[in-house]
Amino acid sequence: MALQKYPIGIQTFEKIRTGNYLYIDKTQFIQYMMEEGLNYVFLSRPRRFGKSLFTSTLKAYFEGRRELFKGLALDKWEKDWIKHPVLHFDLSTAKHNTKEELMAELSMKLAGYEEIYGKESIEITLNQRLAGIIKRAYEKSRQRVVVLIDEYDAPLLDVSHNDDNLEQMRLLMRNFYSPLKTCDPYLHFVYITGITKFSQLSIFSELNNLANIGSTERYAAICGITQDELEMQMSEHIDYFAQCTGDTRENVLSELKRHYDGYHFTWPSPDIYNPFSLMNSFWAQKYESYWFASGTPTYLIRMLRKYNAQPSELVDKTVGSRSFDAPIEMGTNYLPLLYQSGYLTIKDGDRKFDEYTLGIPNQEVRIGLMNALLPYYLQLSGNDITDITLELSNLLRKEDIDGALRVLQKFLATVPYCDNANSEGHWQQVMYIIFSLIGARLDVEVRTATGRVDMVLYGKGKIYLFELRLYQGARAAIGQIDRKGYSERFALDSRPVVKVGFTFDHERRTLKEWCIE
Known part of the structure; x- marks a missing residue:
């Protein structure tokens, strides 16, 4: 059976679309953003949930690369395919850095765009240089600029347990992002992704029109894979999995659900599968803990110890949304970090009374989280x-x-x-x-x-x-x-x-x- 390849570790839309890799069509969400006239968008999702791939998809869209969208939902809707200058900043390369190292990393990223759009001698600081790039990109193309910032919080998470270091990094990043407000006349679309939420006031200075789509019902399935997407777009892959393992289709679906399903980032929401684990399971034809095997963040364990989290407390906890869906630097417990990082999810909820039950999403997370906590006991x-x-x-x-x-x-x-x-x-x-x-x-x-x-x-x-x-x-x-x-x-x-x-x-x-x- 000739099946499409699994895009394990591939986060580039172009590579997936031109390399015969399986692609779960998420382009309808770009249509939603454009129909709603969104200009400043923020999305938080756990690591390895497809944030970077969707960012790459946006990049291809705003570059007018219609050929990559042939047969996808967006191709049926978009007629103009206007090409915009796109500035794409991937901050995942800025992890584990000191303040000086972070400044050097940001400077290098800006230098790449300065080779294209030029640099004025009076532009010294990081924010001055970014503002200059945006203005010249607009003047050169006569089209407003698109700015895509992926993993914006990567430089902050590893110091989130240390208030002094966090403050230094926070001020540096706030300064870097400040042109996103002052350059509004030159900007067409700004898209920011991360694992967690830091308050808009602390990071995106005065950017008070940032639409947080991650906790809205319409965008609940923007990342990850739903049950319908699994059974409709991966139907042949399920049958092949069953054939190779000598199992039934029903049992394969049941085991996949038990191990990798169960995420809800708003309520109500369809069940969401972890896409990284799902793709790895299909490739290896085994039910293992792929997400946790890719690394348990050190910041998570540090924060759990900081707040003395008890393993038994992580099951069926009923709280208000402010207790977990909040900026992590303003939190007084471990819930915001665990929820936003994907270790806890919404199991049930009542929006009218602002009551939500949090719990561990699935078997993979339960086993991985307990293994991570075991050395503490x-x-x-x-x-x-x-x-x-x-x-x-x-x-x-x-x-x-x-x-x-x-x-x-x-x-x-x-x-x-x-x-x-x-x-x-x-x-x-x-x-x-x-x-x-x-x-x-x-x-x-x-x-x-x-x-x-x-x-x-x-x-x-x-x-x-x-x-x-x-x-x-x-x-x-x-x-x-x-x-x-x-x-x-x-x-x-x-x-x-x-x-x-x-x-x-x-x-x-x-x-x-x-x-x-």
Whole structure:
């Protein structure tokens, strides 16, 4: 079967369209922008979600390259194909820089356009040079200029946890972007992308007409792949995946959905698949964690530690939009960064009352995020726990909870010393991470009419109530479950309830004993 190639790592529209690569048509969103008369546009989406490819698509459109759009939605709508001068700045090359290095990087980018449009001797600062380029590009072409800024926040994210460094970088970038306001008469269209939101006041000085399309329903599917796009534009690829793996089409779709679907960047919204992971899965014909394998940003882990984020808190959290859809430098918790970076997403919402439920999008993100957090609780890496998770998964499928606890006891006894090990909360989070890594459904601090159950594990055939004790025996933990009547909370569930009391040995730092009823 002759299928189009998968554009893994390719972010150039021209290369995809001329190289027989699979392209999911997103050009209708350019039509929407033009119909609405948008001139200044901002889009935030997680890394590797197609922001750069869409920016490249805009570049080709404004350069009047109609031949690249043959057969696409935009070609049926656009009639004029006017060629504009386009200034395209990719700030992803400015990561991990000092202030001086960032200035040199920006200077080099400007120098490339100065070779085309010239430079006046009085233009010294970065903003003066950018303003001069815009004006001369307009004068030379007699067409207003298009400015595309991709990954605008790349220089800022790695210092987002450090207020002093962030302020220096923020002021530098605000100065660089200032001509986007003063050169308005010469500008036709400005498009800015990033992972996160920094406040317009702090970065885009006085640019108060910036349309944030990322949180609007009409542009919900501008990046990523919807279920309809998957089944209609990739139908042959699904069948080929099933054929090569000896599986059914229905099972392939189910596994792809479980691993890579579930993103919502506004509400309501269609389900959005991670395009990077989806394309890699089709290419490799395996369900693996491709997005996380491409790198977990260090700024994410730093911010989670800064705000002391607990893994169990990242599930089904109901908050108002200001708590998560806000500039990250104005945030008081980890929610804005986790949401905007794609580690949490909207699961449900009520716009009328401004209430939204956030949760982890899918299996890939859950496993990757727990692996990233694991070293904070135990001094080991995700690779160190692979064997134990496989063994635990097999035992839980058999509903052998005693065997699973024996495996955990043996494993935890081999883990090096770590801080905070003398608290029940620490071990509660350790258990949550380990069970989450095997895909188990586990909740902590589950409310009942008379108290809170430490942990609830939902198996296929049974519900397990875990009560943890650090200094008392396992029988005392069972007594707590009975005394508080925790089992009554699950009386309407057809599955039988199993009570599990266990205690930790705070000296050996492992499970000491347990009791199952």
